[in-house]
Amino acid sequence: MAERINSNDKTKTRKPAKKRVFGKLKTRTSAWVVIAVTIGLAIVIGKVGGVAQVVNAVVSGGMWALLAVGLALILGVMNIPNFSHGESFMVGAYVAYFVFSPLYKYNLVSGSKFLFIVGPFIGFIAAALAGFILGIIIERLIFSPLRKRTRERWVMNAFLLTVGISFILTNGTNLVIGPNFRGIPRYWDVAPFSFLGVRLTVDRIVAFTIAVVSIAVLWFFLRRTKTGRAIRAVSQDESGADMVGINIQFIHTLTFGLGTSMASVAGACLLFMFQAYPTVGLKPLYFAWYVVMLVGLGNVSGAIVGGFIVAFLQAGTQQFIGVAWEEVVPTIVMMLVLIVAPSGIFGSEVKGIQEQ
Amino acid sequence: MKITELAGRKRKMTGITNILQRVGFSPSGFILLVVLAVLPFIPPFSSEFILRWLIFGAFLAAQAVAFDLTAGYINVVNFGFAAILGLGAYTSAILANTSPYLIVQTGLTPWIGMFIGAIVAGFVGFILGFLTLRLRGLYAAIMAWFVGIAILGLARNLIKLTRGSLGLSPPSLLETSSNRPYFYIILTMMVAIYIICKIVTRSHYGLAFRALGQNIDAARASGINPTKYRVFNFTLSCFCAGLLGGFYAHYFVSLTPQAVMHTSKTVEVLAIAFIGGRGFLWGGILTAFPFVFFIEYLRSALPGLPGLHLVIYGVLMVLVMIYYPKGLAGFVVWAREKIKIYKEEKNGGF
Amino acid sequence: MLKIQDINAGYGFLQVLWDVVFEISEGEFVALLGPNGAGKSTTLRTIVGLIKPMKGEITFKDTQITPLTTHEIVNMGLSYVSESLNLFVNMSVYENLLLGAYTIKDVKIVDETIDFVFNLFPQLAERKKQLAGTLSGGERKMLAIARGMMSKPDLIMVDEPSLGLAPNLVENVFEALERLHEGGITILLVEQNVTLTLEITDRAYVIEQGKIVLSGKSSNLKKNDHVKSVYLGI
Numbered sequence: 001m002a003e004r005i006n007s008n009d010k011t012k013t014r015k016p017a018k019k020r021v022f023g024k025l026k027t028r029t030s031a032w033v034v035i036a037v038t039i040g041l042a043i044v045i046g047k048v049g050g051v052a053q054v055v056n057a058v059v060s061g062g063m064w065a066l067l068a069v070g071l072a073l074i075l076g077v078m079n080i081p082n083f084s085h086g087e088s089f090m091v092g093a094y095v096a097y098f099v100f101s102p103l104y105k106y107n108l109v110s111g112s113k114f115l116f117i118v119g120p121f122i123g124f125i126a127a128a129l130a131g132f133i134l135g136i137i138i139e140r141l142i143f144s145p146l147r148k149r150t151r152e153r154w155v156m157n158a159f160l161l162t163v164g165i166s167f168i169l170t171n172g173t174n175l176v177i178g179p180n181f182r183g184i185p186r187y188w189d190v191a192p193f194s195f196l197g198v199r200l201t202v203d204r205i206v207a208f209t210i211a212v213v214s215i216a217v218l219w220f221f222l223r224r225t226k227t228g229r230a231i232r233a234v235s236q237d238e239s240g241a242d243m244v245g246i247n248i249q250f251i252h253t254l255t256f257g258l259g260t261s262m263a264s265v266a267g268a269c270l271l272f273m274f275q276a277y278p279t280v281g282l283k284p285l286y287f288a289w290y291v292v293m294l295v296g297l298g299n300v301s302g303a304i305v306g307g308f309i310v311a312f313l314q315a316g317t318q319q320f321i322g323v324a325w326e327e328v329v330p331t332i333v334m335m336l337v338l339i340v341a342p343s344g345i346f347g348s349e350v351k352g353i354q355e356q
Numbered sequence: 357m358k359i360t361e362l363a364g365r366k367r368k369m370t371g372i373t374n375i376l377q378r379v380g381f382s383p384s385g386f387i388l389l390v391v392l393a394v395l396p397f398i399p400p401f402s403s404e405f406i407l408r409w410l411i412f413g414a415f416l417a418a419q420a421v422a423f424d425l426t427a428g429y430i431n432v433v434n435f436g437f438a439a440i441l442g443l444g445a446y447t448s449a450i451l452a453n454t455s456p457y458l459i460v461q462t463g464l465t466p467w468i469g470m471f472i473g474a475i476v477a478g479f480v481g482f483i484l485g486f487l488t489l490r491l492r493g494l495y496a497a498i499m500a501w502f503v504g505i506a507i508l509g510l511a512r513n514l515i516k517l518t519r520g521s522l523g524l525s526p527p528s529l530l531e532t533s534s535n536r537p538y539f540y541i542i543l544t545m546m547v548a549i550y551i552i553c554k555i556v557t558r559s560h561y562g563l564a565f566r567a568l569g570q571n572i573d574a575a576r577a578s579g580i581n582p583t584k585y586r587v588f589n590f591t592l593s594c595f596c597a598g599l600l601g602g603f604y605a606h607y608f609v610s611l612t613p614q615a616v617m618h619t620s621k622t623v624e625v626l627a628i629a630f631i632g633g634r635g636f637l638w639g640g641i642l643t644a645f646p647f648v649f650f651i652e653y654l655r656s657a658l659p660g661l662p663g664l665h666l667v668i669y670g671v672l673m674v675l676v677m678i679y680y681p682k683g684l685a686g687f688v689v690w691a692r693e694k695i696k697i698y699k700e701e702k703n704g705g706f
Numbered sequence: 707m708l709k710i711q712d713i714n715a716g717y718g719f720l721q722v723l724w725d726v727v728f729e730i731s732e733g734e735f736v737a738l739l740g741p742n743g744a745g746k747s748t749t750l751r752t753i754v755g756l757i758k759p760m761k762g763e764i765t766f767k768d769t770q771i772t773p774l775t776t777h778e779i780v781n782m783g784l785s786y787v788s789e790s791l792n793l794f795v796n797m798s799v800y801e802n803l804l805l806g807a808y809t810i811k812d813v814k815i816v817d818e819t820i821d822f823v824f825n826l827f828p829q830l831a832e833r834k835k836q837l838a839g840t841l842s843g844g845e846r847k848m849l850a851i852a853r854g855m856m857s858k859p860d861l862i863m864v865d866e867p868s869l870g871l872a873p874n875l876v877e878n879v880f881e882a883l884e885r886l887h888e889g890g891i892t893i894l895l896v897e898q899n900v901t902l903t904l905e906i907t908d909r910a911y912v913i914e915q916g917k918i919v920l921s922g923k924s925s926n927l928k929k930n931d932h933v934k935s936v937y938l939g940i
Contacts, residue, residue, distance in 0.1 A: 081494050146678050156493045160433065160630070161677055167623045168670035171663045179662075226808070233794050233805050240792030243754070245780035245809040245857060282619065286505060293498055327509025331502040335487060338495065 031302075034345050038309045041316050049319045052198045057315040058308065059204050062211035063266050065307025067284050068291035069215055069300055070262035076298030077235040077255045080143065081159040084166035085288055086281020088131050088260035090173065092267025093276035095130040096123035097182050100271075104184070120187040124210065124268045131264025135257035138165060143256070144249065166281070174278040183275030207269040214265055215304055218258070222300070231255055235298070263288075290330050294337055296344025305346070380554030385638065392645070393543065396536050407535035411542050411607070413648035415600065418546035420629040420640025422596035425553050427626070428635035429562065430589050431569035432488065433497040436504025437597060438621035440480055443507055444473035444598025445605035445616055449526035450517060452606075459516050466529050470602030474595050480507075481594020485587035492572065504617065511613040523612030526605045538607055545603060546641070549596045553637055556592065565589055566635075624666070627673040633683025643684055707732045707892055708753070708784075708861055713762035715752040721760070722748045724916045730861070730894055735887045737903045737924065738896045739937065740913040746896040747789055749913070750863050754786040755779045767860070781809050785859035789866045791850040795839030799830055799849055802838050806856030815858070823852040826882055844875035851882065855891075862886070863894040868902070880906055900937040904928050912937075 046054045067085065074082050100123035107115050142161055147154075187206070192199040222228040233241040234251045242248055266284065267274070274280050291310050295302030310330075317329045337345060376386050395401040395410060419441065426434045434440075448469035450460050464472075484503055488496035511518050518524060530537055556562060564585045567575035576582055605611050615621075628647065632639025651665035658664060676683055682690075708730045716722040722745045730736050740746050751757045753764055755776040764772050771779050780786070794802050803823060807816040824831035827848045833841060838849060847867050854862050864883065868876040876899065884906050887893055897903040904910060904924040912920035912933065920932060927933050 081498075142674060142678065149678065156431070156433070156497075157677060157681075159494055159497065160626070161674055163623055163626065164670050164674040164677065167620065167627070168667055168674065170620070171666035171670065174663045175661055175667060226804075229797075229801060229805055230808060232797065236794045236796055237792045239756070239788065240794060241805075242756070242776040243780065243786050243788065243792060244806050244853065245777045246805075247777045279620070289498060290502075293495075297494075324513035325509075326513075328506045331506040334499065334502055338491060338499065342490065342495075 030341065031305075031346050034309065035305065038312050041312050045312065045315050045319055049315070050198075051196050053315050053319065055195070055198045055200065057311040059208045060314075061308035061311030062208045063270060063284075063307070064287045064291055064310050065304045066211040066214055066266045067263055067288040068295075068303035068307050069218065070259035071288045071292050072295075072298050072300045072303040073218075073231075073262075074256055074259040075292065076300060077231055078143070078252050079155055079158065080162065080256075081155060081297075082259065083159060083162040083285070084138070084169060085162075085260070085263050086283075086285030087166050087169035088134060088263035088281070089267035089284045090169070090276065090278065090281040091134055091260075092127035092131050092264025093271050093274060093280055094173070094177065094182070094267075095127040095264070096120075096268035096271050097184065097276045099123040099126040100187070101184065116188075120206070123187075123271075124265060127264045127268035128261050131261035131267075132257040134264070135260030136253055138260070139253045139256040143252070147252075166285075170278045170281070177278070179278060181275045181277045184272055186272050201272075203272045210265065210269050214262060218262070227251075227254070286330075290334065293334055294344060295346045296348040298348060299344065299346050302344065302346030378555075378558075379551045380558065380637070389547065393540075396539055402536075404535050407539055409648050409652045410645075411535060411539050412652075413645040414539065414542040414546045415604065416625065416628055416648060417641040417644035418542065418549050418600055419597065419625045420632060420644055421546070421550050421553055421637050422593045422600070423625050424629045424632075424634065424637050424640055425557070425593045425596075426589055427629060428637070429557060429565035429569055430586055431493060432586075432590075433493075433500075433626065434484075434590070434593065435497045435501035435619070435622055436484065436507065437500075437593075437625060438619070439504030439507040439617040440477050440484075440594045441597040441601040441604070441621075442511065442611075442613065442617035443480060444470075444477035444601030445611055446473075446511055446518060446524070446601075447476045447598070448473035448602040449524045449605040449611050452526050453524070458519065466527060466602065466606040470599060470606065473602040473605075474598035477598020477601065478591050478595030481590040481592075481597075482587060484594065485590030486583075488586075488590075501619065504619070504622070508613050508617040511617060518613070521613060523610060523615070524605075525610055528609050529603070529606035542603055542607075545599060549599075550637060550641065553592070553596070557637065561585065561588070620666075624669065627669040631669075631672055631676050631683055633685030633687075634681075636683075636685035636689075639683050639685030639688075642688070707734075707767060708894070709763075709765045710749075710753065711763045711765075713749070713752060713759045713764065715748060715757050715759040715762075717748075717757070722916050723752065723759075725762075726913070726916070726918055728911050728918060728921065730892060732860075732892055733890060734909060735883075735893045735907045736895070737907040737910040738894065738913060739898075739900055739903065739910055739933075741936075742898070744913045745916040746913055747865055748916075750786060750788075750865050750894070750896060753779075753863065754784065780857060783858070783860040785854040785857050785862040787850045787854040787862065787864045787867070789869060791846055793838045793846060793850060793853070796837060798835050798837055799841070800834045802849060802853050803830075803856050806853035807858075809857050816856075819856055819858060823855055826855075826885060827852055844871055844878065847871065847875075847879055848882065851879070855886070859891070861892040861894065863896070865896045866898065867895075868897060868899045876902065900933070904933075 042054055042057070045057065067089065070088075071082055071085050074080050074085075100120055103115060103119040103122065107119060142165065143158065146157065146161065186201060186203050188202040190202045192201045193205070194200075222232055230241065230246045231251055231254070233244070233246060234248055234255075238248060241251070263284070267276075267280075274283075287310060291303055291306040292298075294310065295306035313329070313333065314326065317326055321329060373383055376383065381389065396407055400406060401410065419437075423434065423437055426432050448466060450458070451462050451464040451469040451472060452466050454461055454463040480503075484500060487503070488499050491499055512521055514520075529541070557565065564575070564580045567578070567580055568582055568585055572582055601616070604616065628643050629640045632641070632643035651668070654665055654668075680687070710726060710728050713723050713726045714721060726745070726749060728738075738746050738749060748757065752759050755771065755774055755778075759772060762772070763770060766779070766782060766784055769782065771782065771784075774782075794805065797805075800820075803820055804816065807819060810816055810819075829845055830848055830852055833845065838846070841849060851862075851864060851867065854864070867879045867883070871879065880902055883893060883895065887906075895903060895907060904927060907924045909922065910924050910927050911918050912927070920927065920930065922930070928938075
């Protein structure tokens with residue numbers, strides 16, 4: 001079945017070769033236009049609302065990018081539109097909370113300088129590991145059986161399954177841990193820095209740095225290592241990957257683990273902002289999908305830029321239109337994008353998504 | 357001999373069964389409905405406590421029918437379903453408002469407000485149908501989700517109209533403390549929605565829906581106008597949702613954005629509809645009632661575990677989707693076929 | 707080296723292969739000929755595990771490979787170049803080749819094989835950094851074959867390399883295959899271009915409507931009446 005679909009793909013894509021090059025050019029120019037407009041927006045926000053707004057937008061942009069990259073990766077490689085991405089964020093937040101707060105309490109007593117600095121990082125690493133394991137379990141337990149059973153209507157079925165997973169995880173957490181908000185005021189009890197006249201807490205700087213570093217590491221991993229190359233190979237041509245001896249099942253499990261792990265890291269880093277509670281994932285999920293739909297489904301490099309675009313759009317909305325319209329503007333923007341460029345401003349890289 | 361006998365029996369049955377068949381009831385289905393209708397007079401079910409369960413079951417069942425009209429036929433999962441239901445509820449509640457703190461104080465009777473709410477919801481469905489028209493499966497689902505979140509955001513932020521997250525307390529539909537009349541209202545709504553959807557899907561519209569759901573390009577190539585059918589489908593489904601929203605507002609008499617419009621509410625309906633089986637309409641009805649009873653029983657038996665029922669929803673939905681995508685309705689149809697074959701063998705020995 | 711016994715296979719309810727039997731020994735250059743839809747590509751796909759046979763056994767290097775998955779079979783030293791090539795179009799030629807050597811752990815061997823392959827197809831060396839999607843049809847075929855070679859297979863199966871190529875390019879590709887064979891690699895070639903194929907191969911099987919109808923030395927088959935009338939048009 002899978003091979004037949006693939007050979008169909010080939011004949012379909014090869015025919016309009018000239019058009020595609022042109023189409024690519026067009027999307028590339030439109031992408032530059034969008035980036036330019038975003039930078040313009042950033043400058044305007046800076047002039048009107050002050051540099052603080054811009055810095056805040058950049059920080060949250062890094063986080064949206066980190067979330068969206070995980071989502072895009074899973075979508076691009078496995079054709080799974082992950083609706084449970086927010087729950088990975090939630091798991092990360094909880095793990096970081098439960099690892100960090102005992103350390104924090106212990107620290108209040110012992111006053112260890114080393115633990116004071118390193119403690120939060122232990123939380124982040126624990127969150128990353130937990131997310132990775134969660135991803136592996138979900139993939140093995142749910143998507144692997146489905147893949148073996150049927151590939152028919154895969155995208156939609158996978159999507160609905162992730163909806164179910166999200167439902168189970170949210171309500172399961174509610175059941176086991178309870179609906180209480182669990183948060184921390186900050187990771188590091190240090191006075192905020194002053195940067196360009198903006199007061200920046202250490203937490204924000206670290207969160208942003210971690211986002212950037214994680215994305216950079218992922219980028220390097222995908223481009224330069226053998227396994228990373230295999231992941232890209234699977235996303236481009238699954239049969240081809242099978243033929244060169246890549247264990248596709250392994251790549252799928254790894255990819256899902258990586259994707260969820262990135263969301264968990266984001267959840268851990270933003271614990272000081274979001275707190276941990278069962279439905280905390282909805283907003284991050286919303287933003288991650290906003291980014292991914294905007295830039296084109298499954299486009300990993302687009303998602304990095306998209307995170308910042310979305311952050312500035314949000315900052316602009318708050319600045320010029322009003323917080324009340326925070327949820328309305330994205331909908332309108334997305335409508336416009338889907339009408340003007342149905343496959344997103346940077347182009348979609350998912351093969352199977354056009355099927356019903 | 358046997359064949360003529362069978363044919364004769366069939367002819368005898370045609371009178372009533374035919375009419376029932378036309379509005380989408382098999383004989384056994386109709387019997388179940390009658391049983392459901394007399395339940396409120398039979399002791400364990402006649403208590404106000406259990407009547408509430410029945411009402412909730414009918415409410416969920418009706419939602420599942422309206423939801424299945426889009427999800428099961430044209431294969432577009434309307435992820436903004438709860439928000440649209442909430443829109444109907446809010447419209448009716450706002451129109452019925454008499455408190456001087458809000459800007460609209462028409463004090464309209466809920467009986468009319470409910471239908472206006474349904475029309476507003478239907479209109480949004482109409483727009484949603486147009487917006488997602490060119491989009492396929494996943495895009496349409498996400499777009500509908502975004503529209504739903506936008507509606508939720510408006511309900512939360514237009515404080516002068518909706519009191520924001522504090523919510524509204526609309527007047528109740530009837531001046532009675534008994535639940536029984538409410539049960540008959542929601543049951544009538546459920547049956548009406550079911551019959552309307554069934555008649556629509558039985559007509560050539562249903563055929564067009566299914567064609568669009570399977571392959572939009574092929575459907576277009578064979579002369580089906582996707583705009584007309586998809587928009588009609590969305591409008592009808594959302595109209596029904598709006599009507600149900602009106603009932604919700606004036607039965608529960610409390611309305612907050614979070615309790616009505618949240619994405620998880622859509623997922624609840626989705627779970628019921630999918631466990632019931634896609635593309636049958638009655639699958640959701642068949643699932644909703646036992647589910648509500650099971651869940652309410654769980655809730656009263658294990659009060660220390662809030663939300664356990666939702667976890668069970670999710671697990672069941674995932675299992676059904678992986679291992680038995682046809683759902684409960686698919687199973688019933690399969691079993692019915694088996695019984696028919698068995699009977700024929702016993703009767704005639706073909 | 708490769709032994710196929712009574713294979714029945716197909717897609718879903720549609721059975722394509724009926725009791726296919728054939729065998730390839732080490733160092734041979736064997737062709738599988740037949741008209742469109744005879745089941746040539748299905749045979750290869752079944753061998754490499756992309757389709758599971760309904761019945762029958764496939765042994766490769768004295769091991770049963772029927773229950774194995776594709777990547778396990780490839781790991782055993784069997785390489786498959788499909789008709790649709792399945793190149794990674796958004797990656798460079800070099801990266802495609804590296805992925806071809808995915809099963810090889812030793813970096814040194816990979817480098818050597820890349821040199822060997824570039825020697826075989828000098829055009830590819832010139833286009834090392836270019837994306838595979840931007841190559842011409844002939845170069846794509848060469849890249850696919852080269853990628854198949856990268857895993858240092860004992861047996862390479864090539865599906866219709868001449869499909870959609872200009873005659874002079876077909877000759878290029880066939881020359882490359884001949885050189886590979888001279889280097890000691892066993893080749894199973896599926897082709898519709900019967901004249902050329904019978905010239906370069908040792909033996910050939912003819913498959914029609916899912917059944918092997920003829921087999922023998924290529925030089926003998928050239929003289930066979932059935933082959934002459936149906937495939938060579940003499």
